[in-house]
Amino acid sequence: MTDRTITIFLADDHTIVRQGLAKLLAAEPNLRVIGEAQNGREAVKKVQVLKPDLVIMDIAMPLLNGIEATRQIKKLAPQTKVIILSMHSHDRYIIELISLGASGYLLKDSTGAEIVKAISAAMKGDVYLSPSISRRVVEDYLTLKKKSSWEDLYTKLSNREREVFQMITEGHSTKEISGILCISPSTVKTHRANIMEKLQINNISHLIQFAIRLGIIDVQSPDIDF
CATH class of the missing domain: 1.10.10.10 (Winged helix-like DNA-binding domain superfamily/Winged helix DNA-binding domain)
Structure with a gap:
């Protein structure tokens, strides 16, 4: 992890998830949460103003889902990294989000250490996927699995x-x-x-x-x- 403070924005429609993430990240000396949003449209607006280093984004949010919010954020604030934290592991989501420039995709059963590891990878310019989904996604991508x-x-x-x-x-x-x-x-x-x-x-x-x-x-x- 870099020595400088990494600013983070949380986008999730569940307050308890945002609070849990904020508490987890507060325990890391170089991580600081600077804002939150409960829907994708609010996230896009606030990220443009706050300019965080990284956004931790849910997919299923009201008004604007995490896929479209990521698309807009990467267009309006391309320097901001986006890590998806979702309960969904659909291949379509993962491949589309990575193609949009997302720096990671984690499932909500991930450990705190895994989230911190994903943040570190993102700040280095790498892409991090939960181990439970990375192998399947790579296999599907390499075999050009047909979409439904x-x-x-x-x-x-x-x-x-x-x-x-x-x-x-x-x-x-x-x-x-x-x-x-x-x-x-x-x-x-x-x-x-x-x-x-x-x-x-x-x-x-x-x-x-x-x-x-x-x-x-x-x-x-x-x-x-x-």
């Missing part, structure tokens, strides 16, 4: 469509999405139509099931108000 059809469909969505897709499946109304993204209600409806066409889905219920299968939202189905 539903994963292929998701990759067809634009970045904006992915944002709208998540908020629809979380139960946000057209008006709410319009306000959050600063776009007109008609534009939201256009995005919704394009999303359903690209995903080959014709109702909101199936759209929610699709999001749950991807791990974009939690299992409980939200109330839809369109």
Whole structure:
């Protein structure tokens, strides 16, 4: 680990997880947590202001998931390292996030020592994967494992469509999405139509099931108000 203090930002929608991470990292003399966020959109905004050295990011967060938040952070603050800490070990997540520039991917059953090791690797410019998933990911990558059809469909969505897709499946109304993204209600409806066409889905219920299968939202189905 470097001698200088490494500033860290925590993004997770569970307060207890953020508190646990903050306590763990506070025990390390060269690590300092300088900010927190409970959703991906808040994380992107705060990281631009605070400019931390590293972000520890969950995937399944409201308003903007960790994949899209990582995409935006690496574009807006490319010098900031991102380590994913998630309960999901889907190959699609791992490979896509590494391709976006993430410096590590850890499962939430990782030890404190493993998290510190991942931070050290990231600051050296390396990529760290939990031992439990690294071998499988490498094997899948080398054999060019074919994606499932539903994963292929998701990759067809634009970045904006992915944002709208998540908020629809979380139960946000057209008006709410319009306000959050600063776009007109008609534009939201256009995005919704394009999303359903690209995903080959014709109702909101199936759209929610699709999001749950991807791990974009939690299992409980939200109330839809369109």
